[in-house]
Amino acid sequence: MAAVDSYRLRYGVGGAFEPPAVWSEVLAQQLAHRSVRSYRPDPVPDDTLTALIAAAQSAPTSGNLQLWSVVAVRDAGRRTRLAKLAGEQDFIAQAPLFLVWLADLARARHITTELGSGTAEAADFVEAALLAFVDVALAAQNASLAAESFGLGTVFVGAIRNHPLDVAAELQLPPNVFPVFGLTVGQPDQLGETSVKPRLPQEAVLHHERYELPPQEPHLRTYEETLDAFYAEAGLPSGWTARVATRFGTIAGLKGREHLREALRVSGFELR
Amino acid sequence: MAAVDSYRLRYGVGGAFEPPAVWSEVLAQQLAHRSVRSYRPDPVPDDTLTALIAAAQSAPTSGNLQLWSVVAVRDAGRRTRLAKLAGEQDFIAQAPLFLVWLADLARARHITTELGSGTAEAADFVEAALLAFVDVALAAQNASLAAESFGLGTVFVGAIRNHPLDVAAELQLPPNVFPVFGLTVGQPDQLGETSVKPRLPQEAVLHHERYELPPQEPHLRTYEETLDAFYAEAGLPSGWTARVATRFGTIAGLKGREHLREALRVSGFELR
Numbered sequence: 184m185a186a187v188d189s190y191r192l193r194y195g196v197g198g199a200f201e202p203p204a205v206w207s208e209v210l211a212q213q214l215a216h217r218s219v220r221s222y223r224p225d226p227v228p229d230d231t232l233t234a235l236i237a238a239a240q241s242a243p244t245s246g247n248l249q250l251w252s253v254v255a256v257r258d259a260g261r262r263t264r265l266a267k268l269a270g271e272q273d274f275i276a277q278a279p280l281f282l283v284w285l286a287d288l289a290r291a292r293h294i295t296t297e298l299g300s301g302t303a304e305a306a307d308f309v310e311a312a313l314l315a316f317v318d319v320a321l322a323a324q325n326a327s328l329a330a331e332s333f334g335l336g337t338v339f340v341g342a343i344r345n346h347p348l349d350v351a352a353e354l355q356l357p358p359n360v361f362p363v364f365g366l367t368v369g370q371p372d373q374l375g376e377t378s379v380k381p382r383l384p385q386e387a388v389l390h391h392e393r394y395e396l397p398p399q400e401p402h403l404r405t406y407e408e409t410l411d412a413f414y415a416e417a418g419l420p421s422g423w424t425a426r427v428a429t430r431f432g433t434i435a436g437l438k439g440r441e442h443l444r445e446a447l448r449v450s451g452f453e454l455r
Numbered sequence: 456m457a458a459v460d461s462y463r464l465r466y467g468v469g470g471a472f473e474p475p476a477v478w479s480e481v482l483a484q485q486l487a488h489r490s491v492r493s494y495r496p497d498p499v500p501d502d503t504l505t506a507l508i509a510a511a512q513s514a515p516t517s518g519n520l521q522l523w524s525v526v527a528v529r530d531a532g533r534r535t536r537l538a539k540l541a542g543e544q545d546f547i548a549q550a551p552l553f554l555v556w557l558a559d560l561a562r563a564r565h566i567t568t569e570l571g572s573g574t575a576e577a578a579d580f581v582e583a584a585l586l587a588f589v590d591v592a593l594a595a596q597n598a599s600l601a602a603e604s605f606g607l608g609t610v611f612v613g614a615i616r617n618h619p620l621d622v623a624a625e626l627q628l629p630p631n632v633f634p635v636f637g638l639t640v641g642q643p644d645q646l647g648e649t650s651v652k653p654r655l656p657q658e659a660v661l662h663h664e665r666y667e668l669p670p671q672e673p674h675l676r677t678y679e680e681t682l683d684a685f686y687a688e689a690g691l692p693s694g695w696t697a698r699v700a701t702r703f704g705t706i707a708g709l710k711g712r713e714h715l716r717e718a719l720r721v722s723g724f725e726l727r
Contacts, residue, residue, distance in 0.1 A: 193513055203502035203509075208480040209604035210506060213513045213597050230475035234482060236661045237475075240654040241465055241485045242596055245613045248699060249655050254662045261664060289668055290659070291703050294675070294696045299704040306703045309719065309726070310616065310712035313588060317613075317636065320592035324514055325485050328600070332481035341517045341589075344582065355665040364589065382512040383521055387562070389508045390526045392533060393627040396561055403566070424566045427520060431563055431578045432571035440582035444727060447581065454581070454726060455716060 189214040195381030195409035212332050217377045219336025220274040222369035226257070227280040231333060235282075235368070238329035239322035250311075251319035252287040254354050255280060261353060268349050269342035269365065270438070278367035283343065283350070284323045286315035288451070289359040306359070307453040319363050327366060336371035339364050345439045347446045359451040378417065381409050461486040467653030467681035484604050489649045491608025492546040494641035498529070499552040503605060507554075507640070510601035511594035522583075523591035524559040526626050527552060533625060540621050541614035541637065542710070550639035555615065555622070556595045558587035560723070561631040578631070579725040591635050599638060608643035611636050617711045619718045631723040650689065653681050 184192075190202035193214050232255060239253070256262055257280055265283070266275035275281055288306050295303035305311060327337045343350045343365045350362045371377070387402040403424065411421040430436045447454060456464075462474035465486050504527060511525070528534055529552055537555075538547035547553055560578050567575035577583060599609045615622045615637045622634045643649070659674040675696065683693040702708040719726060 190509060193509060203505040205502050205506035205605065207601065207604035209484050210510055210601050212481050213510045213601060216513045216515065218515065228477075230477045232661075233475040233657065234477035236657050237462060237465060238482055238485045240657070240660065241488050243488065243490065243599065243611045244654075245611065246698070246702060247652060247695070248702065249660065252660045252662060252666065254664065254666055256664060258664055285666065287660075290671060290675075291699050293668065295700040295703040298696055298700040303703040305706055305708045305713075308706075308709060308713055309716040310709055311703065313616075313635075313715065314613070316585060316588050317592045320589045321596045321611075324593040324596040325600070327515065328597070329479065329482050329485060332479035333477065339515045339517065339593075341586070344585075354662075355667075357666065357668055360666060363585075380519060382516075385505065385508050385512070388512065388521065388524045388559075389504075390524060390626075392526065392528060392530055394524065394526055394557065394629065394632060395627075396565065396629055399562060403562075423519070424570055426518070427563050428567040428570040430518060430520065431567040431575040431583065434577055434580075436577045437580060437582055441577075441580055441727075443585065444581040455713075 186211070192379040193382060194384065195413060200384070212328060215379065216331060217379050218338040219371045219377055220338055221372040222274060222278040222336065222367065223372050224279060225370045227335070227368055232280070235326045235329055239326040242321040242325040244318045244321070245314050248291060248314060249318065250287055250291060250315035251322055252285045252290070252360065254283045254285065256283060264353055265343065265350065265365070268346045268353070269340055270345055272340065272342060274338070275340060275365065275367055278369040280368040282326065282366040282368060283354060283362050284319045284364055284366065285356065286312065286319055286361045286363050288315055289357050292359050307455045309454045312447070312452050312454055316363060323364070323366055330368050335368055337366055337368050339366055344443055347443065348449065351450065361447060361450045361452060378413070381413055458483070464651040465654060466656065467685060472656070484600060487651065488603060489651050490610040491643045491649055492610055493644040494546060494550040494608065494639065495644050496551060497642045499607070499640055504552070507598045507601055511598040514593040514597040516590045516593070517586050520563060520586060521590065522559055522563060522587035523594055524557045524562070524632065526555045526557065528555060536625055537615065537622065537637070540618045540625070541612055542617055544612065544614060547612060547637065547639055550641040552640040554598070554638040554640060555626060555634050556591045556636055556638065557628065558584065558591055558633045558635050560587055561629050564631050579727045581726045584719070584724050584726055588635060595636070595638055602640050607640055609638055609640050611638055616715055619715065620721065623722065633719060633722045633724060650685070653685055
């Protein structure tokens, strides 16, 4: 696909985006990202998994602390149980590989208490959890993009946080290890049926020198139209802003994740 | 560079890593990642910035909520002030572009209260903050990799969290917008002097079906040796586990970030 078309798909036909004259194979792969929720049963080979984890480990990690781990789930029974825990999303059972990405303070706590004074008090703070959340996201994004570069499809699954303690039990996670999100990986089925989803105009997310909320307003309205055109083509109900409001307007929008703080505390993440 | 050499640099000469027979341009770029903390003054052109933000926006975002924004800082005075706030790290003032990545619940709160019942109560929960932290990290990793694919160097800067409220004031952030990390971008100076840093053996971070801590032990010892060889070559003091223990052993290791929870609360992130 021509560069200009890749950019235009990303911002939608309704947007007034002016594609820049900058290009690379990496950017082409990134712009072409789409979520895949329908998979063929072909297994993901061991060599491919090794390459995905090498990609993940090549991402930056704060202070080289490497505060994450990942569980590769291939067992069909376990995938089915995890699919059930994550909002009955059948594609988790269908995909041959489900990677569960973990914020891992257990390894660092172990190292610290073995070498140090017997405590790891800094690990109780929000900062430690945030380091791990950011580290694991950087890593997983590299893995996802690498998978796409091999012709595989992926989708991130935040719904493992609906019942995080049950997920932790299923994966036998010790204290100080927490499941942040999942990632399904596999050969895409019906490739032609998934589309690149348009994003907000750059003017709504990119600020120069200082942040401003009011100038975002017209761009939010433009986006509502752009996305409504996209939804109409996909046969989906319209209304991006309505979806956002549904997620944040009431506690019910959290779908059980209002208990996340308590689940983190029980798992050793004090968030002091 | 041959694929096998790229993998081997990533895991270090001391590791027993067996490179897989899987390859792509994207993976090559990822494996070659190194932090760049020395920059030439050449500005980053507008077209390049547009491409970096398009890469960032192409990353997955939970429920298409897009809970992040970014401030592009080019002003020399502002970069100098931010460098001072972020642990006196001069390369922030030196790099022509400093991107400050923001967890942004202000846009979603605005949409929700305008459209809904006037409240956005779900945004007070840890889950909302976590969505934003993960979203912004996925986006920034895409931008960083795209920058590297254009021949630019980058490094993530977590130290903006040493004084997050001062950073917020500098960027005029409204409530419900929080600076998570920075990213310097520019033409690398002395390219040959930075090296690919070896990571933990895959066996320490990749688990199959269930998580296990004790089997990681021998791989942590291997890594200590691998990294000591790397540090020796770079003329740096040895001891990865000692560095980890220094970070987590005492509150002093947090370098002021023990106040992060309070700074988040003041900024509207209740973390309920």
